[in-house]
Amino acid sequence: MLGIGIGIGIGLGRRVPPPPKVTFDLLENGLDFITSAVKIINQKSDNKRMKYALLHLSSGIELILKEILMLHDWRFLFHDIKDARPELIQTGDFESVRFWKAINRLGSECKVRFSEDEKKTLTELKLKRNKIEHFRINETVSSITSLSSRVLNILIRIINEQIDLKKISPLSRKLIKELPRELSGFNSFVTERNRIIKKEYDIQISRGKINLLCPSCLQQKFFIDSALSCIFCNYTNEPEIIASELVKISPEIKMAEKKKCEKCNTIAVIQVGEKDVCLKCINKNGNSV
Ligand SMILES: [Zn+2]
Ligand SMILES: [Zn+2]
Numbered sequence: 001m002l003g004i005g006i007g008i009g010i011g012l013g014r015r016v017p018p019p020p021k022v023t024f025d026l027l028e029n030g031l032d033f034i035t036s037a038v039k040i041i042n043q044k045s046d047n048k049r050m051k052y053a054l055l056h057l058s059s060g061i062e063l064i065l066k067e068i069l070m071l072h073d074w075r076f077l078f079h080d081i082k083d084a085r086p087e088l089i090q091t092g093d094f095e096s097v098r099f100w101k102a103i104n105r106l107g108s109e110c111k112v113r114f115s116e117d118e119k120k121t122l123t124e125l126k127l128k129r130n131k132i133e134h135f136r137i138n139e140t141v142s143s144i145t146s147l148s149s150r151v152l153n154i155l156i157r158i159i160n161e162q163i164d165l166k167k168i169s170p171l172s173r174k175l176i177k178e179l180p181r182e183l184s185g186f187n188s189f190v191t192e193r194n195r196i197i198k199k200e201y202d203i204q205i206s207r208g209k210i211n212l213l214c215p216s217c218l219q220q221k222f223f224i225d226s227a228l229s230c231i232f233c234n235y236t237n238e239p240e241i242i243a244s245e246l247v248k249i250s251p252e253i254k255m256a257e258k259k260k261c262e263k264c265n266t267i268a269v270i271q272v273g274e275k276d277v278c279l280k281c282i283n284k285n286g287n288s289v
Contacts, residue, residue, distance in 0.1 A: 028169055030063030033063065036056045037053040037060060038183060039182060041053050047139060047140065050141055055129060061125070064159070068163075069105060069106060069109075103119070112158065121154060148188075149188045149192040149193075153192060184217045214233060215248070224279070224282060240267055243267070255269065256270060261281060
């Protein structure tokens with residue numbers, strides 16, 4: 001494995017040739033598969049239908065990992081880098097990087113690390129997927145939902161770390177934006193996610209930070225602090241937009257009487273309890289409430 005990493009590094013050097021002009025979107029396709037998997041799980045399907053959740057989840061994560069590889073260098077899409085030619089990308093007539101090689105390449109070339117636990121989860125996903133493809137499925141609904149929960153948590157981390165929402169297509173942005181809502185109906189995902197973020201949540205609460213209902217995933221995990229984001233689904237936005245969204249979903253939160261902040265001149269002041277808080281100033285200055 002080490003040999004592959006070193007080989008690629010030396011072979012490619014630092015200069016990346018410009019990407020070929022193609023109009024396919026791995027991320028859109030990947031997100032489409034993921035959304036479909038979550039919908040199947042949320043419909044409380046039987047294990048005959050649940051096999052599609054696993055198949056779609058597996059295809060989805062594979063496409064998204066390939067998108068990240070492509071963001072670093074389009075040649076990483078090829079299983080064998082020396083076969084990389086722009087015209088082949090256009091026709092799609094090439095052997096694309098296989099799953100484990102993609103994982104290793106992400107680590108060695110793109111600094112996308114996977115913990116041992118995450119690798120175990122991905123191994124389990126691949127094993128189950130192959131079983132479905134080649135033999136018959138013999139998995140319980142609960143084992144599939146539990147595995148899916150763990151896979152989705154890996155996916156959320158990777159999207160948050162690697163995908164710049166400003167640089168993706170409107171459809172991908174829409175799919176990423178809608179995913180948390182779908183996920184909040186997925187009970188075992190919610191339990192698993194809360195377990196993962198518990199430590200951070202407890203720290204924030206012990207520091208006296210205020211947490212509100214998140215406009216995106218509807219979990220009470222949106223913290224009013226400099227990050228101005230939800231630790232459950234990583235949602236964030238412009239302070240003005242967040243202010244109006246928070247007011248819409250929580251009856252106890254109101255726009256302050258003077259909506260416009262005297263310091264920054266932005267309409268982003270909300271009333272939290274007795275206090276008026278400007279989300280823009282908090283976001284900029286890193287103050288806590
Ligand atoms: Zn959220
Ligand atoms: Zn302000």
